[in-house]
Amino acid sequence: MLRIEKGARLRKPTRRDVLKYTGAAALGTLAAPALAQERVLRIGFVSPQTGPLAAFGEADTFVLEGVRAALASGIEAGGSRWQVEILSRDSQSNPNRCAEVASDLILRDEVDLILASSTGDTTNPVADVAELNEVPCLTTDTPWEAHFFGRGGNPAEGFDWTWHFFWGLGDLLGVFADMWGRFDTNHRVGGLFANDVEGVALTHPELGFPAPIQAAGYDMVLPGLMTPMTDDLTAFIGAFNEAETEIITGAVTPPDFSTFWTQAAQQGLRSRLKFATIAKAMLFPAAVEALGDTGDGITTEVWWSPGHPFVSGLMGQSAGEFCAAYSTATGRQWTQPLGFKHALLEVAIDALKRAADPKDPDSLRDAIAGTDYQSLVRPVSFGGGPRNPVRNVCTTPLVAGQWKRGTATPYELAVVDNTRATDIPLTGDLTLLD
Template structure:
């Protein structure tokens, strides 16, 4: 007969009860803890997050799945222009952060096998270079972030990358042409970047203009920013080598309201094409002034300003037919590495949640993919060198296509900064170029005032060529 316990339950009866209730026992105490309380010692073994407890008596065996061991919190920082003249770039960023947080949930299992809670702190650069550097410093020194993310033009990306490099903090970035991202640096230690380069943008400009019948005279509108200075040096060389004449009245300061001088020069020289680099408010002033002063051109492709639906919406019918670079679009054949969503599904979800039209900077979603990849693949996600090692070996299919920092470097075609083959590839140690297409804003009577219609894939071979529409010359009459 079994020995009765002091509360009238035999050990055998207790084991029967425990066998039924074992699944409800917490992993920290476990069945072994209950048995030990009854005076019977239990050997335990733990493997890969599962606590297995086996009784030495003839009673039942109970396994309790505890899940991964809890790891330390990992802190991510994200710098973006939510206010100021670059705020259009930051429009989708709240959505991106929300989607990252939804995926993260209560934590991510890192390369160390532990489940780490992950927080994301967002800082607004206010579209100011000094402010971008300041908030990056705050994230590094006060918030003690483990990894930084940044997006949106050299005015945001460059100062944040420089802070991360100086402090020895891993950083992933996008939305800054890769030559201006590198600046005078041949390479970085802590920073890795995904975006197109000058060779892609200039190639798309030329390819789009080749579709139009013109006198090949191009008016240049490049501002006095890092992007403007870079492209004002490279575009004329590229276009002149292909039979175009570039009329350049010189740099102008962002925030300029009156472009009468430039418009008068273009009219005098008979330009039929316009290119340049402008922030949205500046282009609005320029294009309205051009219409009022009778400047007639057949094509216009401007970097930055024409990326956004709200920019062309603000111009109304005179924006019909403007050209733009196409960094990212709902028709691209890629999927999220986090959720498996296609580009079309991500664009639809953004529009459903925000009530806003899909915008190119939804591409910023990729820095979250990169950061999460680093956590999952770092052998110690709380160690910055370990995070860096994971980024250096990154090979992952994302919402912007494949990112492969292990791929061989693309061979340059010359010694100049844009002397690279246009299109995707591992351009430098720290840069993976995702390529670039061309599109035209057209009023087609659909849900949105303007549709972003793909028109060229010269630097984006992954775009479906059969779906491209021929470019329509300006001006385009509206009904």
């Protein structure tokens, strides 16, 4: 019998608590043949497949089908053969919905490991639910500061159950400043940031863009945070016009940037700009194509591309081969999250294989902490090296890209500055906006 001492602080029971006090009784009712058949490992996979962030989930089906096929015969882990089930759930681009599906995966589907990707609106709620329930969790596709500090992370302590790999805000600003510094401008930068996890992190006075941009010699105009899905951005455009900004940067969703870019042309801002360097929204071919002729010359960050010199430890494919396979299978142009979605599953499967007992959360947690794996996006390690700025985080390389008129497709994303990752080849020349 579970006894609660007088005056003890009550907390919500975790999945581990439930299993601890009910598991023995439940096991006693199972027949031996049933136990022999329970060689199944379950992975929860959460991403935005609908809603304003749906572009981040565009490649999910292709990636999941390929990984499931590669795992069809199961994996060896802990001295046994296991089948692997991947349960995919749509966050609907909604943090509340994301927390709900994460809870269902953990408490109802009893996943052994949960994964999440595609901005802090998805990764942070999943990681928080996993940490609460003491379930191992891996995430990617969110600047690491927005993920770690956005969840109240303490660098001296870190987290117990959640790990993340991606680039950071300092990497992003450095890549942007490398591009801007190659041409003469008036050094006035307008900031268009949404009122979401990334926007709050990127506009933080010390940890975000403002202080480093000023230290680099630029004046930043920051009118506030934009309400997502707003239909009137006149106040922002007016502030940028008044300051005579020649550079616009920011992080918003594709629909919100499309609204801004149309109104910027109508209100005379676009004709003066030398750079429009937009994170998040301008990662995707479809988002640039939606701008028509005005997409040419927009700059953005490049997390991953066909030219990245990395190979999948699971499939043996290079980045270029994986992109080609995606285009052949879907008829669509490669997209940056493609590589990171695959890498997320790769790292997860590697941890399951190395765990002494993949069904034991502690064992799997320790396997993740000891990761040193060659993924499709780069080697991922949580061992405390130079690419681990805080516990639980591994950084990945970042270069600069520019959208240019394509031949086989309407637009192609060229790598135009590789100052911070010279092993990633250049594929085009940087030019100013027309």
